[in-house]
Amino acid sequence: MNKINNPKREDWTTVLKRPTQTVADIEGLVNGIFREVAADGDSILKKYTKQFDKVYLENLLVSDAEIEEAKNSVSQELKTAIQLAKANIETFHKAQKTGRIEVETAPGVSCWQEKRPIQKVGLYIPGGTAPLFSTILMLAVPAAIAGCSEIVLCSPPDKEGKLNPAILYTANLCGVTKIIKVGGIQAIAGMTFGTKSIPRVYKIFGPGNQYVTVAKQIATKHGVAIDMPAGPSELLVVADDTADAAFVASDLLSQAEHGVDSQVILVSTSKKMIDAVEKEVEAQLEELPRKEIARKAIANSKLIYVEDDQTAIDLINEYGPEHYIVCVANEDFYIEHTQNAGSVFIGNYTPESAGDYASGTNHTLPTNGYAKQYSGVNLDSFMKSMTFQKITSEGIQNIGNAVELMAEAEGLQAHKNAVTLRLNSLE
Template sequence: MKIYSYTDLSKQNIEDLCSRTIADDDIIAGRVKSIVDSVKHEGDTALFRYAKDFDKVELQQLYIEKSEVEAIAATIPEEARKAIDTAYANIKKFHAAQLYQEAAIETMPGVTCWREARAIERVGLYIPGGSAVLPSTFLMLGIPAVLAGCKEIVVCSPPQKDGRTNCYLAYCAVLLGIEKIYMVGGAQAVAAMAFGTATVPKVYKIFGPGNRYVTQAKQLVLASGMTAIDMPAGPSEVLVFADETADPAFVASDLLAQAEHGADSQAILVSTSAQIIEKTLEQVQVQLKALPREAVAAQAIENSYAVLVENTAQAMEFSNIYAPEHLILATDAYNALIPEIINAGSVFLGNLTPESAGDYASGTNHTLPTSGFAKAYSGVSIDSFIKKITFQHISPAGLTAIGPTVEILAAAEGLEAHKNAITIRLKS
């Protein structure tokens, strides 16, 4: 893990350091385009072939139905069931608070305007299941989709070696009222939901994290105009700011929690203390050896770095340029830093608030913008599953009041028919 001094870095150095570009991005893009095109033209035939090629399983059908989902869910260990129940309750409580009706506004006497929310009718949820099975993602996507009132929720997840899903995902499906899970993974799942096949329904918006293939596929179908996506979300990342009040062992655990996601994950440490950096990196090596996913985490750590800053102002400046998916403020003085945070997906405050809590059960959503997109995107929420429609009503008095304004502006733009739509009503 390299260590940089912020004061020694030029503006260009910082931009380069914060870049998430990977050398083989163009190669990945080419492969994904081939997969997406195959699914678009061959439909289910391509999905069966990719299940055999990529997942190493020969499927008899591309989904499992309600009865089988319930049977698999019934095998979940009691301890895991209770944990999922707790996470479900917390996530639901947090997201339910986002549902509200906006008030109607009278912009001038007799002119009333308002907005109403409508759920996106058909949404697709991609639940990763490759190197790590993620029931937490199912909850993070499924709960707001259900609360928003989406009429059709299509769930895709890679099949296990037996062609089925695992008990954790099945139990989440039961909790959410999802009756069918499509055993389709990777870029092919995104393509199937975007274009539709004989088996997999076409949706209007696709949600869910994934590897670089999934991310590229989402961006490709978005560019094709076939469907919307939640956000560009690539390899996961965390930036930890740690000052002299931080515990190096805690900080190391947070860096490794991120690193074990995948070899292309990034775990960035920013600190005002060279000693904290040194002790944290020592702890990283100690804790790394105890991880089952040591090899994966070690690769991610090798590709990550630490930045020594002179003060918190530099720390927040760097963080806002990096725009992390997850930002951890490992400091007792976190309250003073909150107003300085401009770009971040989700923020974890203090030495006792690890990213893991938000990943699983505190209530906030863990589907967040990566690769610097936190500068322009928010994480998934109820708002992600709805659209707002504006309404307006004008009374006779309102038409008299607003009419001349519209006539003058329409005439100024040379749009006589627009002006006449007002004039003809005023004359009546």
């Protein structure tokens, strides 16, 4: 890992740079695939599945027989773990429900707000070296609680043309309505435009590599909403001498093993802790099955020493981490002053892995600094707020003249007339 001591504030942008390509680097490829999918649908999905996933599929849809086979091949122990995680995620997300909000803004003027589910949502679940069936829990559970009527899932197949059994088991458990074996840019394009196999959706959710992230951003140009820009995983840990160096190293490596373009950062006011964590990272790294992936991510990662807590929190807010672990004596200071983070994990016994799987919070979070303006996925992500109003004859008399004056001042005579006619009818 790269050690950096007391970086100057003017250098923070460079020090905290993510190891990701820009939209401009990938946009041309994405737009090309989007145009092809919009024009020729499933045939293009099959073409790119063969090119990128090394398998040709005549039928992209997962069959009932495949789901039954998956149920039988997932161990009971894993099923129990998935069910426990599902229950905790349901508990946390059900608690986020809010009812109708109603107020009389003036006598005879009633206004209220209600939430309605987004009818059609698309879930993107990465496959490849780490089939993230846990992400299905994080997306399909709140979608079901919200009442989304169509929940479409896309995930890339393996070289045998299959999806991981745990993905199929979890999707079926959580009420996914259609599962399609397609990944990457072409999956996002399919959900954007709709094909014979993939229904067009109104909003796309889920993490992915840089290509998927850019594809989601391009989808917004075609009338589809997205959860957030969620790209390669990242973690920042702030730790002092009260932290356990082995724990900190394990957390850094837990994110580094996601992919070669992941990034992990330790910020500390203790050089002793930085040295101890560095040694632990090297020792633990050798024991990991995915050590080659983690090693490449570690090469992009940083150990940053700063002299005081205020500098540390300023730097953390500048970075805006996706995952953020606080292991310090003065944890209240950091919690109170954290402005930009996707999800926060507090104390020595709160590993980031708990939030990834089973504590109940959502692990689909803004990356690449987008925590400065985006929230992580929550129940409201699958809903939209609608406002209603009802005005009585008394109400229109109370606010009508103000509306007339304002409309006339803006030069919108028809707006004024809509009120004037009603007021005149009451004379």
